[in-house]
Structures are given as structure tokens and as C-alpha cells.
Amino acid sequence: MKKLYSVTVYMIIAMMMLQMTTMTAQASPLHMDTNDSDTVYVYGEDEGNAIEIFEDASLQVALPAIEEGTEAKLVKIEDSHILLTYVDDTKEEISGYVHTDYIISELELQEFLEWRTEAESTPREYYLHKDRMIEEETSEAPEEAIEEETSEAPEEAIEEETSEAPEEAVEEETSEAPEEAVEEETSDTPEEVQEEDVTHENSESTKKEDELLRVAEEQTHHVFAGKQLTYVYTSPSQSASTFRSYSFGHSLKVREYNDSWYEATVRINGIWETGYIAHDDVEFERAAQLEGVAKQNRTAVYSDVSRNSTILRSYNEGQILKYRPYSSEWFSATVILNGTATQGFIHADDLRPVDEVPEQLEGYAKDRVSIYSQTSRTSTVLRNYDEGQMLKFRPYTENWYSAVVRINGEWKDGFIHKSDIVLLTDAQEERNVFAGKQPTNVYTSPSKSATTYRSYTFNHALKVRTLTSNWYQATVMINGKWETGYIAKSDVMDERSPQQQQIAQRNTAVYGEPSRNSEVLRSYNAGQVLTYRPFNSSWHSATVILNGRAVQGFIPAGDLIPTNAQETKHGVALQNVNVYTSTSRNSSVLRSYSTGSTLKFKTLNSEWYTATVRIDGEWKNGFIHRNDVTSLDGKTIVLDAGHGGTDGGARAGGMVEKDLNLSMALRTKPLLEAAGARVIMTRSTDVFVTLADRAKVANESGGDIFISIHNNAFDGRANGTETFYHTRHQSANSQRLAHAVQNAVVGQVNTNYRRVAEGNFHVVRETRIPSILLEVGFMDHAGDAAKLRQTVYHDRAARGILLGVGEYFR
Numbered sequence: 001m002k003k004l005y006s007v008t009v010y011m012i013i014a015m016m017m018l019q020m021t022t023m024t025a026q027a028s029p030l031h032m033d034t035n036d037s038d039t040v041y042v043y044g045e046d047e048g049n050a051i052e053i054f055e056d057a058s059l060q061v062a063l064p065a066i067e068e069g070t071e072a073k074l075v076k077i078e079d080s081h082i083l084l085t086y087v088d089d090t091k092e093e094i095s096g097y098v099h100t101d102y103i104i105s106e107l108e109l110q111e112f113l114e115w116r117t118e119a120e121s122t123p124r125e126y127y128l129h130k131d132r133m134i135e136e137e138t139s140e141a142p143e144e145a146i147e148e149e150t151s152e153a154p155e156e157a158i159e160e161e162t163s164e165a166p167e168e169a170v171e172e173e174t175s176e177a178p179e180e181a182v183e184e185e186t187s188d189t190p191e192e193v194q195e196e197d198v199t200h201e202n203s204e205s206t207k208k209e210d211e212l213l214r215v216a217e218e219q220t221h222h223v224f225a226g227k228q229l230t231y232v233y234t235s236p237s238q239s240a241s242t243f244r245s246y247s248f249g250h251s252l253k254v255r256e257y258n259d260s261w262y263e264a265t266v267r268i269n270g271i272w273e274t275g276y277i278a279h280d281d282v283e284f285e286r287a288a289q290l291e292g293v294a295k296q297n298r299t300a301v302y303s304d305v306s307r308n309s310t311i312l313r314s315y316n317e318g319q320i321l322k323y324r325p326y327s328s329e330w331f332s333a334t335v336i337l338n339g340t341a342t343q344g345f346i347h348a349d350d351l352r353p354v355d356e357v358p359e360q361l362e363g364y365a366k367d368r369v370s371i372y373s374q375t376s377r378t379s380t381v382l383r384n385y386d387e388g389q390m391l392k393f394r395p396y397t398e399n400w401y402s403a404v405v406r407i408n409g410e411w412k413d414g415f416i417h418k419s420d421i422v423l424l425t426d427a428q429e430e431r432n433v434f435a436g437k438q439p440t441n442v443y444t445s446p447s448k449s450a451t452t453y454r455s456y457t458f459n460h461a462l463k464v465r466t467l468t469s470n471w472y473q474a475t476v477m478i479n480g481k482w483e484t485g486y487i488a489k490s491d492v493m494d495e496r497s498p499q500q501q502q503i504a505q506r507n508t509a510v511y512g513e514p515s516r517n518s519e520v521l522r523s524y525n526a527g528q529v530l531t532y533r534p535f536n537s538s539w540h541s542a543t544v545i546l547n548g549r550a551v552q553g554f555i556p557a558g559d560l561i562p563t564n565a566q567e568t569k570h571g572v573a574l575q576n577v578n579v580y581t582s583t584s585r586n587s588s589v590l591r592s593y594s595t596g597s598t599l600k601f602k603t604l605n606s607e608w609y610t611a612t613v614r615i616d617g618e619w620k621n622g623f624i625h626r627n628d629v630t631s632l633d634g635k636t637i638v639l640d641a642g643h644g645g646t647d648g649g650a651r652a653g654g655m656v657e658k659d660l661n662l663s664m665a666l667r668t669k670p671l672l673e674a675a676g677a678r679v680i681m682t683r684s685t686d687v688f689v690t691l692a693d694r695a696k697v698a699n700e701s702g703g704d705i706f707i708s709i710h711n712n713a714f715d716g717r718a719n720g721t722e723t724f725y726h727t728r729h730q731s732a733n734s735q736r737l738a739h740a741v742q743n744a745v746v747g748q749v750n751t752n753y754r755r756v757a758e759g760n761f762h763v764v765r766e767t768r769i770p771s772i773l774l775e776v777g778f779m780d781h782a783g784d785a786a787k788l789r790q791t792v793y794h795d796r797a798a799r800g801i802l803l804g805v806g807e808y809f810r
Contacts, residue, residue: 232275292351301344318375502560570676598674633676645688650713706771720752724759741804748800
């Protein structure tokens with residue numbers, strides 16, 4: 001029969017193709033008039049069902065299903081499929097491959113539709129019906145049933161195939177089977193049809209046989225395979241060997257055996273055998289056929305209930321698929337592979353039931369948004385929407401929403417890609433925020449390219465409602481009418497910018513806008529403490545009073561320094577120092593300090609320090625010019641009191657040099673420390689220290705400079721102060737240090753400026769940091785000796801060393 005059916009179908013199609021080739025001089029076969037004989041129609045098994053169509057002859061990529069009754073143009077035949085073209089609802093011409101089972105020619109259409117009213121089925125079954133009519137006319141069927149092929153796909157196939165086999169037949173054998181067989185014999189002559197050519201005698205034996213058959217029929221159950229592989233065992237035990245197995249959903253006939261097992265008859269190697277099927281492996285009702293939407297791009301049908309199994313076929317996102325429930329996580333479906341119905345499985349997460357209506361959502365077009373006719377950006381665009389337009393839609397697949405649009409007065413189903421939409425938050429919340437830009441705009445739609453309703457100044461308090469991840473909604477009064485506007489989240493702050501205070505480190509202006517080219521609202525002197533709120537990395541926001549009205553302005557962030565950012569310094573007055581009322585030498589003087597005074601002050605800018613002084617019992621803020629003081633903060637100075645212990649040094653006029661040197665060094669140390677320096681002494685008492693050890697202390701100290709303090713004796717005529725250095729290490733810095741200290745000590749002690757010269761002394765030759773050896777005076781000269789005997793001159797020498805060091809580091 002199958003061979004006859006194939007011949008019939010291919011003869012009709014071949015005739016159509018032949019007619020097409022004879023007409024090529026008149027028209028292209030893809031664009032013939034619908035009355036031409038290349039016109040075909042597509043029909044499925046049940047009314048209203050859609051039919052699968054594939055992109056190419058490999059049948060691996062499915063296109064959106066074609067509606068039943070669609071008129072198409074036949075292009076060519078390839079094996080069991082036909083290439084055809086048709087025009088879809090959007091007037092787009094589609095080409096694809098459809099199984100021959102679903103094709104009916106234009107000439108046969110009317111007869112097919114009339115026949116179909118009595119038995120809903122496919123064109124294939126119509127042609128099989130015609131084949132049987134032909135057979136009945138040419139040969140008389142034998143009394144035993146003519147066998148029919150049953151290789152068609154089960155009812156739940158995604159690509160649906162049908163069969164003339166009765167629903168309960170698992171497979172049909174060519175020999176006559178017992179009535180209770182799982183594989184039933186079928187006949188073109190149903191039992192209820194009375195065959196006119198056969199007579200029956202109403203004998204007692206016939207009645208007894210009928211009764212036995214009736215009882216057997218009553219004991220037979222019609223069930224369905226409930227496992228992926230449902231086995232027929234050789235004995236009622238699952239540890240027994242198996243006769244054969246059936247795929248999920250297969251129709252079976254069984255008989256009760258006991259509480260746990262059914263008995264079934266199967267044909268094995270041409271012999272009928274009795275087998276056993278476990279109750280738990282079958283179902284009394286076939287799982288209902290369902291329809292669902294492919295949620296994933298390339299939704300797969302697997303060969304087993306595992307994502308790691310072989311993929312039998314894939315379907316595009318959004319395609320409608322047919323299946324039956326199998327387990328909580330899997331559905332069973334049938335696909336056609338190489339013309340054979342093959343059972344596969346689809347994961348439940350990959351499908352959404354078509355009768356499941358998702359909740360309607362709302363959102364805004366992120367940019368210019370297109371509504372497509374299919375779940376593909378290459379499909380026809382039904383309509384476009386501008387950025388910010390509000391749209392309503394429903395979830396459809398992982399990547400697409402479904403939406404309904406009106407085209408030429410007709411509602412059409414379309415699809416929006418999820419990446420093109422900004423979803424509204426589920427529930428709007430009211431929030432208090434603050435304008436974070438200057439200005440902060442309220443737009444007519446959630447797009448910065450939209451027009452603005454109005455603007456607010458920085459830090460203005462605003463009441464908004466949550467909308468999307470990037471936008472708030474706000475209600476504003478425009479021309480006496482409340483309007484809904486939109487504020488970008490990036491333009492507002494959740495909290496008002498905190499108020500802070502900083503010091504103007506130079507004469508500072510408050511501008512009308514965050515630009516030095518804008519209007520100056522007010523100016524402030526350097527050193528004034530100003531109150532402001534941060535605006536951005538370059539500007540601060542500040543409020544000034546103009547004509548009795550608070551006006552917002554902006555201060556360059558670089559003009560202010562935080563009060564806690566001021567560094568406290570210790571320094572020494574290099575000359576008489578004035579503390580001024582402002583950062584100007586022309587301003588009033590709050591207080592003065594003499595040369596050599598150690599002072600405490602704070603950094604302000606590159607020209608001025610701030611200082612606090614007490615005037616009439618009240619603390620006042622003032623300013624000291626940087627050129628008037630120097631700070632020794634962070635400096636390390638090594639002081640060396642020459643000689644000591646058993647080495648007394650020079651002696652004259654009852655004085656011993658080692659004592660004078662230590663006295664001056666001990667007076668110098670606190671002065672340097674008060675100016676911020678760290679001081680290291682090679683000796684603080686009358687002890688002997690070798691020259692090598694003195695150099696070693698200096699080299700290992702990490703110090704910045706080394707000063708060795710000495711006094712002189714010669715011939716009674718030599719007098720004055722002299723300082724020596726060596727050029728082996730740090731020659732230039734050593735010379736500069738020698739001149740600074742020489743000048744300052746001569747100025748403070750009022751001695752003769754004898755000289756600054758290179759001297760080959762061990763402590764300056766072997767010390768690797770800038771180093772000098774200072775000879776304050778001559779103990780054997782009457783004038784110098786008179787001063788060296790007085791400790792006040794020891795203090796003056798110490799102050800001279802401090803001033804010299806301060807000048808060196810300035």
C-alpha cells in the first residue's frame with residue numbers, strides 16, 4: 001500500500017512539475033497565477049493545526065510553522081519533501097521544505113476537503129484512501145486482513161505523520177496474530193462490517209468461540225508505554241531477560257496477570273510469545289498533547305532525558321512545538337529523521353505553554369525600537385517607536401517580548417527584543433532626592449534628547465518616584481497644569497551634599513556658574529574660612545547673600561584647602577618677622593618676632609603661612625610670609641662637640657676647648673629641635689670619641705647635615721670665626737652650608753669674619769653627608785677670649801648656627 005501511495009503522490013507531483021516546465025516560456029514557476037497547476041495547498045492531520053516547514057533540504061533548521069490551508073507554489077521535489085514558496089501575513093515571500101504528507105494538489109483539493117469532513121486526516125491518508133479504492137477495483141481482498149504499513153510517526157510528533165494502523169497497534173506482522181496480541185493484525189474489513197461473500201453457520205462451536213473471544217476481549221486492557229523504554233520481559237521479573245521494548249507513549253494491549261504485572265503477546269522471530277509488562281511501566285491514558293513556544297534560541301530536541309545526549313533537531317526561538325508530558329523536567333516529542341519518526345525529549349525549561357498568558361509588562365523604548373513580525377531581527381519590521389515611548393508587552397521567550405500593534409486598521413502580533421526595552425520597576429516608590437547637576441533638568445520623556453519641562457539648581461530638594469534603573473518620574477506644574485516629567489538618576493543625589501568648611505588659600509571669587517568666565521558674585525581674601533557643599537571634582541557650591549537674597553554660587557575647588565589638610569610647621573625667624581592680619585605685607589601687623597625666634601605656624605599656600613597669636617588676651621588668626629621663616633620639620637642634623645674626655649683640645653686663658661664646644665652644642669640642640677629638626681649628638685657629656693666614630697655616627701644616622709663645633713688657639717694675634725669643608729663628599733652643598741653658618745654666627749657673636757676654606761680634617765673628609773667644621777673664636781686672643789668666657793655668647797653662637805641652618809634649608 002505504501003508503495004502504491006508513493007507512486008500516486010509522485011505521479012501527481014511529477015505531472016505538476018512537467019506542466020511547470022512546459023510553461024516556463026510564459027511565467028516563472030514561483031510566480032504563476034493561482035489557477036495554474038503548480039498551485040498546491042498545505043493541510044495537517046487536525047483542523048487548525050500548523051505544519052512544519054524547514055529552511056533547507058537538510059531539515060535541521062525549522063522556519064515559523066505554516067498555517068493549514070495555505071496556498072503555495074510548488075518549486076521542486078527532494079526525496080520525501082517538497083520545496084515550495086508562499087506569501088505570509090506580512091506579504092513577505094517565504095521559501096521552505098514541507099513533507100509530502102501535507103501537500104494536496106489544486107486539482108484534488110475539493111475532493112479532499114469533502115472526504116476530510118468524514119475523517120479528519122492528512123493529504124497522505126487521502127491518497128492512501130484512493131489507493132485502496134484502486135486496489136479494491138483491481139483485485140479482491142483475501143478473507144484474512146490485508147496488512148498495512150505502520151511506520152508512521154505517533155500522534156504527538158512535532159512533524160506529525162499519520163498511519164492507517166489502528167491506534168492500539170504497536171507494530172503489525174504479516175501473519176495472523178491472536179486477538180490479545182500487542183501487535184494487532186489489521187484488516188481493510190473492520191469487524192463490524194458484514195462481508196457479503198462470507199457466510200457463517202450459527203453452530204454451537206461458533207457460539208462457544210464467540211463467547212471465549214468476548215471474555216478475552218473484556219480481560220484485555222488498552223494501555224500506553226509510560227517509560228522512555230518500556231520493556232516486555234520473558235517472565236514477571238525485572239531481572240528477567242527482555243523480548244523487546246517500546247518507546248514512551250506507544251499504544252499497547254495487555255491482560256491482567258497479577259497485582260504487579262500484565263501479560264502481553266509479542267511476535268519474536270515469527271513466533272508468538274507471551275511476555276510480561278510491569279504495572280509501573282505503563283499508563284492507562286496517553287499523556288495529552290500540548291503546544292508550547294520555544295523559549296531558547298536553538299531549542300533542542302534531545303535523544304535522551306539529558307542535555308548531554310545527542311541533539312536530534314533544533315528549533316528557532318519562538319516556534320510553536322507539539323509535545324506530551326514525560327516527567328517534571330522533560331517533555332516527549334517526535335521528530336522526523338531521514339523519513340523515520342524518532343522519539344526525542346525537550347527540557348521543560350526550554351518551552352512555555354501557548355495557553356499560558358504571561359503578565360502584561362510596561363517599559364520604555366531604550367533607543368529607536370522596532371516591532372518585528374517574527375522573533376528575528378531580520379524579519380519584517382511592523383512598526384517603529386522612538387526612544388522613551390511607553391510600550392505594553394508580554395514575556396514570550398528568553399530574548400523576546402510579544403506585543404500587538406495596529407497596522408492599517410488591523411491588529412497584528414509582533415515581537416520586541418528584550419535588549420531594546422527599559423522595564424518599569426514592579427512597584428513605584430516615592431523618594432526625596434537632591435539636584436546633583438547645575439542645572440538638573442526635568443524632561444518630557446525618559447530621554448536626555450527630549451525637551452525639558454523645567455530645571456532646578458544644584459542641591460535643590462526634589463520629590464520623585466522610582467521608574468527604571470536609569471530614570472525617576474516627577475510631577476511638575478507647567479502653566480497651571482500638573483505634568484509627569486522624567487529626571488535622570490545620574491543627575492540627582494540621594495542625600496544633600498554635606499556642608500563643609502575650608503580655607504581660601506588665595507583671594508577667592510564666588511561665581512554665578514561653575515566657570516571662571518561667569519559673573520563674580522562675591523570675593524574673599526586668602527585665609528578666610530568659607531562654608532560650602534561639594535558640587536563636583538572641580539567646583540564647590542556656596543550660598544551668598546546679595547541684596548538680602550540667598551543666591552547660589554560656585555567656588556573653584558582648587559582655591560580652597562581643608563582645615564584639616566593644613567600642615568603644622570615648626571620654624572625659625574630668619575629676620576624680624578611680622579604676623580599680618582591678611583595675606584598682604586601692606587595689611588596691619590598683629591605682632592612681631594625677632595630674628596632667630598622659633599615659631600609654630602600652618603601651611604596655607606605657596607607664599608603664606610597662617611599663625612595664631614594672642615592679642616590682649618584674645619587669640620587672633622594671622623599670616624606670616626614664607627620668606628620670613630624657615631621650617632626644619634623632617635630634617636635630621638648631626639651635632640659634633642669637638643674633642644672630649646682625655647682629649648681636651650686647645651687650652652688658653654684658663655679655658656679648655658672641649659668644655660666650650662660641648663656648651664655651645666648643648667645650647668644649639670634645643671633651638672634646632674624647636675624649629676622642627678631631629679638632632680643627633682656625637683657626645684652629650686665629657687667623653688672621648690674617636691674621629692672615626694664621629695664620622696661613622698654621621699654616616700649611619702640618615703642625617704641631612706653634619707656640624708662639628710670647635711674653638712681655636714694660635715699665636716695670640718689670630719682672631720675671628722672660620723669654617724672649613726672638604727670637597728671629597730657633597731662638595732657644593734658643604735660649601736653652601738659653610739657660608740650660611742659662617743655668616744650667621746659672625747652676625748650673632750659679632751666676631752671677625754676670618755675665612756671659609758677647605759680643610760683636610762678627618763670628620764669632614766670622611767663624612768658622606770654635607771659637613772662643616774666651625775671654629776667660633778680664638779681662646780688666646782683677648783677680644784675673642786672675653787666673649788668665650790661668657791655663656792651669653794655661647795647662646796648667640798647657638799642662635800647663629802640655627803639661623804645658618806635655616807638659611808641653608810630655605
